[in-house]
Amino acid sequence: MSDHQFCYSNYDSQSQSNSNRFQSDSKSLWSQPSLPSVPSLTSQIHLQQYYLSNIQHHCLTTLKGHTSYVSSLTFAGKFLYSGSSDKEIRLWKRNTEFEYENLTNNILAVGKGAVKSLVVLTDKLFSAHQDHKIRVWKINNDDPDNQKYTRLATLPTLSDRATKLLLPKNHVQIRRHKTCTWVHHVDTVSALALSRDETLLYSVSWDRTLKIWRTSDFKCLESVTNAHDDAINAVALSNDGDVYTGSTDKKIKVWRKNSGEKNHSLVATLEKHNSGINALAISLNGSTLYSGASDRSIVVWEKDGGDGMRVAGALRGHTKSILCLAVVSDLVCSGSADKTIRIWKKGADGNYSCLAVLEGHNGPVKCLAGAVDRFNPSDTSYVIYSGSLDCDIKVWQIVVPVL
Numbered sequence: 001m002s003d004h005q006f007c008y009s010n011y012d013s014q015s016q017s018n019s020n021r022f023q024s025d026s027k028s029l030w031s032q033p034s035l036p037s038v039p040s041l042t043s044q045i046h047l048q049q050y051y052l053s054n055i056q057h058h059c060l061t062t063l064k065g066h067t068s069y070v071s072s073l074t075f076a077g078k079f080l081y082s083g084s085s086d087k088e089i090r091l092w093k094r095n096t097e098f099e100y101e102n103l104t105n106n107i108l109a110v111g112k113g114a115v116k117s118l119v120v121l122t123d124k125l126f127s128a129h130q131d132h133k134i135r136v137w138k139i140n141n142d143d144p145d146n147q148k149y150t151r152l153a154t155l156p157t158l159s160d161r162a163t164k165l166l167l168p169k170n171h172v173q174i175r176r177h178k179t180c181t182w183v184h185h186v187d188t189v190s191a192l193a194l195s196r197d198e199t200l201l202y203s204v205s206w207d208r209t210l211k212i213w214r215t216s217d218f219k220c221l222e223s224v225t226n227a228h229d230d231a232i233n234a235v236a237l238s239n240d241g242d243v244y245t246g247s248t249d250k251k252i253k254v255w256r257k258n259s260g261e262k263n264h265s266l267v268a269t270l271e272k273h274n275s276g277i278n279a280l281a282i283s284l285n286g287s288t289l290y291s292g293a294s295d296r297s298i299v300v301w302e303k304d305g306g307d308g309m310r311v312a313g314a315l316r317g318h319t320k321s322i323l324c325l326a327v328v329s330d331l332v333c334s335g336s337a338d339k340t341i342r343i344w345k346k347g348a349d350g351n352y353s354c355l356a357v358l359e360g361h362n363g364p365v366k367c368l369a370g371a372v373d374r375f376n377p378s379d380t381s382y383v384i385y386s387g388s389l390d391c392d393i394k395v396w397q398i399v400v401p402v403l
Helices: 005-018 024-026 044-054 158-165
Strands: 056-063 072-078 079-084 088-096 100-102 115-121 122-130 134-140 148-155 169-175 178-181 189-194 198-207 210-214 220-226 232-237 243-247 253-255 265-271 277-282 290-293 300-302 311-317 322-328 331-338 340-346 353-358 365-372 382-387 393-399
Touching: 005 072, 056 100, 056 122, 056 353, 072 365, 072 382, 079 115, 088 115, 122 189, 148 365, 158 178, 169 277, 198 232, 290 311, 290 322, 322 382, 331 365, 340 365, 340 382
Parallel strands: 072 115, 115 189, 189 232, 232 277, 277 322, 322 365
Antiparallel strands: 056 393, 072 079, 079 088, 088 100, 115 122, 122 134, 134 148, 169 178, 189 198, 198 210, 210 220, 232 243, 243 253, 253 265, 277 290, 290 300, 300 311, 322 331, 331 340, 340 353, 365 382, 382 393
């Protein structure tokens, strides 16, 4: 049996044995009808043809090592972190343009189920897990070529739980005959995001809550209960402090903590998708939000000049569900259940060109990360990482011509 066959078999058997746990993941793979009411933002045909005939893109290498599907990716400098569906976090070091070293002595495995999200904060790695926990890892940078990792904390921390335990007002009912303190996630922690100043960590979960943690001492500061009507799959933060959450309930909600207020409040609900939302990403200037869903469309939302967001249009081309999105400099990258990655670029006229369709994975593309390529220090050269249900990580180089 091949690696990717094993990977699918493992995923399917887990889904059947615990359907509730994988409900949101399973739904994300279903393709729904597209959005005919949203206009397309595809650019003029001559500009599209110019890019397609001049862009350079190829797969630099394929990173193998995971034996179950790759569920999360993030990077810091020359290090790439990958999480898989069998609780494993791996570290990869980029030595040359084409060579990546699998630092097998630094494999981290803990908890149960998939590693759903990873974020790096200086000397700390935060990981979100299917066992309802967030874990914090200390990155020892004494030897930059051979980093070591030790677990600092599991969130919520023991002290956080203990201080909330005694007061009845700190307890919430999670099932008919079961309660727990509000600092607990009680289902898969699906996504993480850091505030711009890196003092706060935001987490969302299939338990329909949004939680905010302080990164200095890992204390849970706030929990928005019943933030959505169904599992929350994605969270994104704008540089103006707005928090966006996307859910299986087909809605994107916008949260804000105004000056002088203790907690975040709901300021807008964005509804346009006709199926569950799987991914969110925000442009670097914070003015544009991208949402991907099982309706095969990427909806582009833009600030309307006030506090609201308006639909600018949709990016179309994928033939199955959108599973992941990433903004890399001025590029928008989308991964799909159709096993491809599409690279989009906004033109001066406000329309988007699909610069490339990256093909090579044997399974749905589950996660993306990327950066300007440090081995080709040009604003037009990028490196994109993609993780898939085929258990592989592919590294792509994209070189965009200057008009």
